[in-house]
Amino acid sequence: MPGFPIVVTGAATAAAGSTRVTLRNRLADELGFYLATSVTAASNGEAARVALADELRDDESAYAFLGKWVYVRNGAQQDTQRRILSDTETGYQGSSSAVVLSRPFAAALATGTLVEITAPLPSKRSGAIKGLNECINEALGMIRFAVRLTLTGSGTYQQDLSAYPWLTGIDQTRGIYDTVNAVGGVPPALSAYGYEIVTNGTARTLVTEFPYTSADTFYLDAVARADRYVYDGTSWAFVGQNATPGLLNDAYQTAAPEHWVLAFAMVTALRQVQKMVLADRTLEPTEKRLLIGETVERRRYWNRNAKRIMLTEFPPPLQRPTTPLIVAPARSAWN
16 A cells, blocks of 8 residues: 555644645646736726736737636735636737736736736636635545544543544544553554544544553544645644635645645536536537537546545555454364
């Protein structure tokens, strides 16, 4: 079985994962069109226009931006987006090296503002159209990775699990690791003692066969959803059961490997693209069939990638018998 990442919770406070902006850029680039650049000026002070003199020239290549989405990454208009007009007569102003938006920003973007231009999906949801951010968070909800929970004994056989509301059953665990029967200096090993997770209403308790004392540190290896363990710009922490999971802004990070997120997000994003193509009444029937066929084929490719990752790279839960295994002697030995 190939190796998989193990996150030791509570040990690392520094950022070490992939940010939402990094994942969004990778997804946009793989999905269709992506460009990150900075605004040089607002044309004649008009907020409706975005001047990108370093990227646009007064030639045919600039028309590739028509109909695409502009997302503002920083500055006063951060986290807002608009769509570039599709009309070739009005969407691009060659003399000003500017694109014209479907509706203006609240104010002209300041010089140096970072923007992203993407297609076919916007960076964030626009009405019924899911954005790249939503596709990433949906992907994280499907990803599972191994986490190591550090616990301290209480002198009893029970440990409170209220700090881990996502841990609801023993099928999410991979065993207890400790050093109670080891010589000093050796790493924790899989415990020979059994354990169970007991639920009483909303309360969950880890019940162990060994009474760990307050001097004992032991570890419960578990499998968690990637959208439930995130870095929020300050520290790594589990998201509460009733809180919004996932990467809530560009500073948030995930511990899931980048290629995992890309594979699962592409499946989600291409499903959304297919819906957009089906709903587009401006497309000719032949063109629509070709686009749908291409999208379906790409979805199949990325779906195979996601399934391969799930089968070969996701950490499997530790399978433990719930009842003693009794082996009866052969009939010939009864006499």
